Amino acid sequence: MAVKFENGVQIPAEEYFAPGHRACIGCGEALAVRLVCKALGRDVIIVTATGCIEIVSSPLPWTSWRVPWIHTLFENVGAVVSGVESAYKAMLRKGKKKLEPGRRIKVVGFAGDGGTADIGLQALSGAMERGHDFLYVCFDNEAYMNTGIQRSGATPYGAWTTTAPPGAKSIGQRTWKKNIPEIAVAHNIPYVATACPSYPYDLIRKVRKAVETQGPSYIHILCPCCTGWRFEPKLTIKLGRLAVETGFFPLYEVENGVYKLNIDIDVEKLKPVREYLMLQGRFRHLPESEIEKIQERVILEYKKLKRKVEMTQKIGEEYER
Amino acid sequence: MPRRVALEGSHAVSEAVRMADVDVIAAYPITPQTHIVERLAEMVANGELDAEFICVESEHSAMSAVVGAAACGARVFTCTAGQGLELMHEVLFVPSAMRLPVVAVIANRALSAPLNVWGDHSDVMAIRDCGWIQMFAENAQQAFDLTLCAYKVAERPDVLLPAMVHIDGFHVSHVVEPVLLPEEETVREFLPPSEYPFPLDPDRPVSMGCYGPPYIYTEVKKAQEVAIENSYEKVLETFKEFKDVFGREYRPVETYRVEDADMLLLMMGSYAETAMLAIDALRERGDNVGLVRLRLWRPFPAEELRNVLRGVKAVCVFERAISFGMGGPLCAEVRAALYHLPEGERPKVVSFVGGLGGRDVSVEEFEAMLRRAKERVSSDELEGFEFVGLRE
Numbered sequence: 218m219a220v221k222f223e224n225g226v227q228i229p230a231e232e233y234f235a236p237g238h239r240a241c242i243g244c245g246e247a248l249a250v251r252l253v254c255k256a257l258g259r260d261v262i263i264v265t266a267t268g269c270i271e272i273v274s275s276p277l278p279w280t281s282w283r284v285p286w287i288h289t290l291f292e293n294v295g296a297v298v299s300g301v302e303s304a305y306k307a308m309l310r311k312g313k314k315k316l317e318p319g320r321r322i323k324v325v326g327f328a329g330d331g332g333t334a335d336i337g338l339q340a341l342s343g344a345m346e347r348g349h350d351f352l353y354v355c356f357d358n359e360a361y362m363n364t365g366i367q368r369s370g371a372t373p374y375g376a377w378t379t380t381a382p383p384g385a386k387s388i389g390q391r392t393w394k395k396n397i398p399e400i401a402v403a404h405n406i407p408y409v410a411t412a413c414p415s416y417p418y419d420l421i422r423k424v425r426k427a428v429e430t431q432g433p434s435y436i437h438i439l440c441p442c443c444t445g446w447r448f449e450p451k452l453t454i455k456l457g458r459l460a461v462e463t464g465f466f467p468l469y470e471v472e473n474g475v476y477k478l479n480i481d482i483d484v485e486k487l488k489p490v491r492e493y494l495m496l497q498g499r500f501r502h503l504p505e506s507e508i509e510k511i512q513e514r515v516i517l518e519y520k521k522l523k524r525k526v527e528m529t530q531k532i533g534e535e536y537e538r
Numbered sequence: 539m540p541r542r543v544a545l546e547g548s549h550a551v552s553e554a555v556r557m558a559d560v561d562v563i564a565a566y567p568i569t570p571q572t573h574i575v576e577r578l579a580e581m582v583a584n585g586e587l588d589a590e591f592i593c594v595e596s597e598h599s600a601m602s603a604v605v606g607a608a609a610c611g612a613r614v615f616t617c618t619a620g621q622g623l624e625l626m627h628e629v630l631f632v633p634s635a636m637r638l639p640v641v642a643v644i645a646n647r648a649l650s651a652p653l654n655v656w657g658d659h660s661d662v663m664a665i666r667d668c669g670w671i672q673m674f675a676e677n678a679q680q681a682f683d684l685t686l687c688a689y690k691v692a693e694r695p696d697v698l699l700p701a702m703v704h705i706d707g708f709h710v711s712h713v714v715e716p717v718l719l720p721e722e723e724t725v726r727e728f729l730p731p732s733e734y735p736f737p738l739d740p741d742r743p744v745s746m747g748c749y750g751p752p753y754i755y756t757e758v759k760k761a762q763e764v765a766i767e768n769s770y771e772k773v774l775e776t777f778k779e780f781k782d783v784f785g786r787e788y789r790p791v792e793t794y795r796v797e798d799a800d801m802l803l804l805m806m807g808s809y810a811e812t813a814m815l816a817i818d819a820l821r822e823r824g825d826n827v828g829l830v831r832l833r834l835w836r837p838f839p840a841e842e843l844r845n846v847l848r849g850v851k852a853v854c855v856f857e858r859a860i861s862f863g864m865g866g867p868l869c870a871e872v873r874a875a876l877y878h879l880p881e882g883e884r885p886k887v888v889s890f891v892g893g894l895g896g897r898d899v900s901v902e903e904f905e906a907m908l909r910r911a912k913e914r915v916s917s918d919e920l921e922g923f924e925f926v927g928l929r930e
Contacts, residue, residue, distance in 0.1 A: 278748070285740055289606075307589055
């Protein structure tokens with residue numbers, strides 16, 4: 218059963234991530250997980266890293282997972298996924314497991330930005346390089362929220378966190394956000410995409426596409442976090458939209474190396490990043506000059522992305538032929 | 539009919555893994571473990587073993603991958619050594635608590651610094667408390683046999699614990715010895731395909747690895763402790779079944795010429811084979827000495843050890859590891875096991891450490907050590923430990 222439509226994308230009514238979990242009110246990540254699970258359906262095995270989603274969904278003896286789910290450690294999702302995928306491959310081949318014709322089990326890794334950009338990057342890279350048939354979803358709330366808002370490699374420049382606090386000698390996070398989707402693209406995997414739960418149809422379409430892809434696929438989902446970003450829970454969806462409309466977090470996909478912007482905005486028509494930043498307590502300390510600096514960087518990155526779209530289009534046409 | 543073939547210890551392990559018909563192997567290269575996985579890679583490439591071989595990017599991922607595969611009900615294998623075992627450290631505690639029958643062979647190796655690829659038991663001691671069943675092999679035949687036993691006991695529905703077989707780096711892994719290889723049929727009968735009761739399966743969704751807050755963590759740990767304690771009897775049963783099929787007998791504590799001995803040398807691993815020669819030589823000269831080899835390291839066979847050592851005048855513990863600032867870790871456990879024996883039945887214990895980082899200990903050095911042990915016992919120098927073969 219499916220209940221909603223937009224451009225042919227259906228949102229299934231079934232809930233595989235059950236209500237009753239312990240995520241914060243207004244949690245963008247819980248919403249993203251719910252949508253991803255709807256898109257994945259029941260023929261999946263989900264491997265989750267330590268982090269917010271694991272903690273809110275699985276305090277013994279309760280569980281929110283209506284699909285097979287395993288958590289072991291923080292940094293090893295890529296490796297556990299490799300083992301699960303290989304086990305199914307071997308056991309199906311050897312007749313130790315059986316599936317109805319046409320049925321396929323997708324192995325999916327879930328991790329936060331810390332579990333992906335920092336401590337889990339090696340295991341993810343290994344799994345992508347080896348070409349396992351899996352989907353990896355990074356739920357990016359831009360800091361270690363589960364342990365109390367510590368900075369990660371995915372924290373944006375200028376943001377306040379508990380380990381990169383602004384002060385007389387600091388503006389907060391001193392580094393620019395690590396571009397993990399680009400790292401995934403560099404592995405030459407068939408499908409990479411960014412998504413945001415503020416755009417549910419786009420998100421679901423991308424997950425479906427990833428599920429149908431043979432080989433590794435990677436989806437990077439920006440998940441506004443009211444607790445860590447310091448905003449009112451009612452603004453979660455709005456912030457996701459502003460991240461996209463300002464060009465701060467563009468929605469794009471890379472299919473066999475070919476880039477495509479899914480929400481394609483003219484650079485001149487991007488909303489000012491100020492609108493996005495000023496709704497969040499974590500950026501409120503920034504002086505005008507720093508906001509300018511961020512604005513310039515966002516425009517530069519957006520232009521680069523647009524050029525990648527142009528540059529790869531031709532390759533895409535050749536590929537089609 | 540079993541075939542008698544010349545095999546390197548490493549390749550004996552590879553043969554056991556092949557005959558066990560594993561589904562998933564994940565490994566990262568490290569000396570002196572490499573020959574095991576190289577041979578397995580060949581077997582997979584040649585179609586002699588139908589398995590997925592995952593060339594992971596680290597030992598941490600090797601253990602993580604086999605944990606994931608075992609959670610699906612696959613029969614799995616990994617192996618490592620030294621630094622690799624330490625990189626696995628965090629992951630080792632997962633399959634034991636999640637009750638996944640992972641099997642690993644460790645080619646025991648010293649730990650950096652200084653870098654040293656040769657054998658000792660520093661790596662084992664650092665992962666002592668990881669909750670795995672752990673056994674020590676002394677030679678290629680035992681490496682083969684105990685690998686099969688590891689699968690047999692680990693996968694029992696009344697055990698479901700990971701099991702580790704230790705083989706000394708180089709002294710077992712790289713030495714070519716005669717090995718009796720059984721018929722594959724016989725192994726398949728001894729070790730039928732595994733049936734993990736709660737695999738990850740979309741038709742029967744389970745959640746594995748939920749987190750345990752303070753209100754439940756202690757109970758989970760109690761359950762785990764009960765499981766490994768109970769596994770002791772199952773190890774005994776496994777050894778018996780093994781003997782019934784293959785004819786070779788193993789015990790958690792094995793002895794050599796212990797009759798009427800007033801001093802027993804106790805150790806784990808391959809140096810026991812050298813020590814036997816020293817025992818023979820000393821017996822020849824009228825010294826009443828014998829040898830005790832600990833086959834099973836976890837669960838620790840305290841009761842059986844007490845039964846063997848009860849009433850003996852003295853025990854000389856030789857080991858290839860140091861717990862810095864404390865002494866020999868094996869000796870500490872032996873002493874603890876003997877503590878509650880009544881006075882008069884409780885042997886005196888002296889501790890020696892040697893064979894570190896691949897240093898050989900000769901027959902003569904074992905003889906000298908036992909003579910020195912006698913001196914220490916008679917002069918009551920029981921505290922601390924002494925190095926064997928140390929250049930001053």
